[in-house]
Amino acid sequence: MHIEPGVLNAAKIVFANAAAVSTLAVFLPKLMWRPDIWIKTLLAALFFSIFMEVFHMPVGASELHFVGASAVYVIFGFVPTLFGFAIGLLLQGLLFEPTDLVHLAVNSLSLILPLIAAHGLLGRHFFAEGGRVIRWAEVVKFDAAFYGGVVLMVGFWLSLGNEPTPLQNWALFAVSYLPLVLLEPLFTCLVVRTLKRNADNPLISRFTTVKTLATA
Numbered sequence: 233m234h235i236e237p238g239v240l241n242a243a244k245i246v247f248a249n250a251a252a253v254s255t256l257a258v259f260l261p262k263l264m265w266r267p268d269i270w271i272k273t274l275l276a277a278l279f280f281s282i283f284m285e286v287f288h289m290p291v292g293a294s295e296l297h298f299v300g301a302s303a304v305y306v307i308f309g310f311v312p313t314l315f316g317f318a319i320g321l322l323l324q325g326l327l328f329e330p331t332d333l334v335h336l337a338v339n340s341l342s343l344i345l346p347l348i349a350a351h352g353l354l355g356r357h358f359f360a361e362g363g364r365v366i367r368w369a370e371v372v373k374f375d376a377a378f379y380g381g382v383v384l385m386v387g388f389w390l391s392l393g394n395e396p397t398p399l400q401n402w403a404l405f406a407v408s409y410l411p412l413v414l415l416e417p418l419f420t421c422l423v424v425r426t427l428k429r430n431a432d433n434p435l436i437s438r439f440t441t442v443k444t445l446a447t448a
């Protein structure tokens with residue numbers, strides 16, 4: 233899901249910077265004056281960064297990553313995950329891939345816009361009163377919406393690139409995410425059920441959402 237340095241010119245990067253800052257600013261009030269959400273956000277960024285480094289490989293026009301998106305989302309919530317993605321990419325750039333900092337906003341938008349869409353269409357039901365049951369099939373729907381959006385965002389950036397990207401390279405990248413859409417929900421369900429069994433732990437109760445989630 234990374235757009236490599238040199239693909240976009242400076243004007244398009246400036247546009248991406250403005251779009252990313254504006255998008256995050258809309259949700260910033262939900263983050264302010266809430267130390268518990270700050271901690272959830274830092275935890276979301278940390279786990280997202282770890283997942284990104286655990287598995288990643290070049291595929292087609294970009295890279296295949298284990299993002300752990302649905303796990304981070306259902307455990308820490310929408311706003312912490314939204315900001316956690318941006319902070320996690322910043323950490324990854326500072327610690328491992330300094331060249332990626334040029335496209336920090338570009339790569340952030342590739343994650344946060346699909347997350348906003350997936351949350352609005354499917355994800356918010358997980359956190360409704362009583363909660364939607366966290367089953368594999370339900371998480372697959374969320375992941376399909378999220379990763380489908382990521383693939384489309386990568387295609388969008390590549391279409392704006394300085395050099396044309398062969399369609400088959402993007403298609404190979406898109407197909408590579410199919411196994412992730414099917415397998416990541418298993419990981420998410422396992423983690424949620426494990427945390428749910430320990431929901432009385434004060435740290436888990438305060439800094440995760442598991443008490444509000446229903447499990448099969």
